[in-house]
Amino acid sequence: MIRRSSVIVLAAILLLAVNLRPTAVSVGPVLEEVRDGLHMGAGGVSLLTSLPVLAFALFGAIAPLLARRYGVHRVTLLSLFAVAIGLLGRSLADEEPVFLLLSMLALAGMALANVLLPSLVKLHFPDRVGQVTALYTTMLAVGLTLALMLTVPISHAGGGWRTGLGIWALVAVIAAIPWLPMVAHDHAIDPSPHTxxxxxxxxxxxxxxxxxxxxxxxxxxxxxxxxxxxxxxxxxxxxxxxxxxxxxxxxxxxxxxxxxxxxxxxxxxxxxxxxxxxxxxxxxxxxxxxxxxxxxxxxxxxxxxxxxxxxxxxxxxxxxxxxxxxxxxxxxxxxxxxxxxxxxxxxxxxxxxxxxxxxxxxxxxxxxxxxxxxxxxxxxxxxxxxxxxxxxxxxxxx
Incomplete structure (x- = not known):
């Protein structure tokens, strides 16, 4: 296991958790505005609302494989970069296909990190699984609540729906910071050859x-x-x-x-x-x-x-x-x-x-x-x- 301060690792896990719901739910409160702004048809809207499920099914399945090959902390950091790039990019998109593609990128990052979170807890806090899970699931709920309640007020404050969606990219960038020092000595989830x-x-x-x-x-x-x-x-x-x-x-x-x-x-x-x-x-x-x-x-x-x-x-x-x-x-x-x-x-x-x-x-x-x-x-x-x-x-x- 990487020898890092447990406080830093815990902070990294909690900040990661905050980012795992706004990606999926921040669109809902401003969906009408997004649809009008991008001239999306009914098919595009249906696809957009189905993307979270598709992302979890496709990318969640390969998360352990990627973690074994490249290291769990590297994959976690890359997932946050994907979230940040996808959220920022889609807030600037002017065309429906680009918006959907970048939304999928952000959701792919969310899906990878969401699957890896329990194993990160098991890896770093094997004797405090219940306590740490309680903390990070609480932060999941905090992120969900903030995205549901703040996206519209932020949109109304200036910049419209683009600002309301793009602001969450900044949160993902902040969350990536404590993961940077952990990737230098990364290794697979389980060093045992028996996977x-x-x-x-x-x-x-x-x-x-x-x-x-x-x-x-x-x-x-x-x-x-x-x-x-x-x-x-x-x-x-x-x-x-x-x-x-x-x-x-x-x-x-x-x-x-x-x-x-x-x-x-x-x-x-x-x-x-x-x-x-x-x-x-x-x-x-x-x-x-x-x-x-x-x-x-x-x-x-x-x-x-x-x-x-x-x-x-x-x-x-x-x-x-x-x-x-x-x-x-x-x-x-x-x-x-x-x-x-x-x-x-x-x-x-x-x-x-x-x-x-x-x-x-x-x-x-x-x-x-x-x-x-x-x-x-x-x-x-x-x-x-x-x-x-x-x-x-x-x-x-x-």
Missing amino acids: VGFLEVLRTPIGVSMIVFFGLQSLQAYVVFGWFATMWRDAGFSATAAGLLVGLVAATSIPLSLWAPVALARSARPRRILLCFMICYPIGYAALLIDPHRLAIPAALLIGAGTVVFPLVLVLINLRSRTPAGTAALSSVAQSVGYLIAGIGPFAIGLIHEHTGGWTWPLCVLIVVCVPQTVVGLMCGRPVYVEDQLRDPARTAV
């Missing part, structure tokens, strides 16, 4: 379970952040108020993300903690079915608590692997394939909303999705390890 392959993990029960669990919880998050502002506007809220409600969903997860991953890592019965957060989703959806206007704030708080399942999944990726290489492979499998599952959500919910003319059926579908998520989440809470299942496919634990 854990992507396809191997796909054949393990824990690998499949983590894919489904990660995919279903991400599906709900994509739907919430992609459609719920529209739902609340349909319920009678102004555009500003609807945006603030979505921001409340994101902000609710910040304090909970500081506590929940640590508690899960230390708990002798992690499935109880998982269950407590997983049931928040269906209760919040049920509140919206009853009265989406008067129960908007309680529903936002409950759904925000449900989104804490995401940092809990990241902790489980570490807890269900014994080595940094195993963590990287399990993270790659769970995220790259899981995000393909997640990508179905916004598209399907949009179609259901369009064909039913309301939000009753979409909310009912989301409640149904909570059932398999809860089942597979409890399965992932069992104390099993991907390396053990690779050595002995029949090995399980209750």
Whole structure:
């Protein structure tokens, strides 16, 4: 392991985490302005909203391979450069294809870093996985909340949507600074010649379970952040108020993300903690079915608590692997394939909303999705390890 101050390494990880959501969500608040400014058609807009899923599927899968070949810190630094160049470049683009290409570059960097984060924690803080995961997932929520709430005000302050999107490139450049000294003595995630392959993990029960669990919880998050502002506007809220409600969903997860991953890592019965957060989703959806206007704030708080399942999944990726290489492979499998599952959500919910003319059926579908998520989440809470299942496919634990 590179011998660097743990404070510097922790700061680097936290700054990296802040940058892993604005790339994907900063476009949403100014999508209308971007579409008008670049004269984008419906196909271009649909492609733009699908790029995050495509990036996670394509680039998340190769992250461990790149890390083994070039070094985890070098790949992480390059991912931040890709984010910065892509975000700055697309804010200056005048043509739709250039904007989409540079958006994909930024999202590719985000996808690589997102997959490598759990292995970086395992590498540098093997005895403090829960605490460090709690910190960096909290910073993920901070970055998400800031992007949702500040992109529009920054756009209105001057320069329009270009400034609102381009400012996040500066944040990525700042985040790259502490990674610079770490690349000089970089090495692979695991110096052992015995690596854990992507396809191997796909054949393990824990690998499949983590894919489904990660995919279903991400599906709900994509739907919430992609459609719920529209739902609340349909319920009678102004555009500003609807945006603030979505921001409340994101902000609710910040304090909970500081506590929940640590508690899960230390708990002798992690499935109880998982269950407590997983049931928040269906209760919040049920509140919206009853009265989406008067129960908007309680529903936002409950759904925000449900989104804490995401940092809990990241902790489980570490807890269900014994080595940094195993963590990287399990993270790659769970995220790259899981995000393909997640990508179905916004598209399907949009179609259901369009064909039913309301939000009753979409909310009912989301409640149904909570059932398999809860089942597979409890399965992932069992104390099993991907390396053990690779050595002995029949090995399980209750």
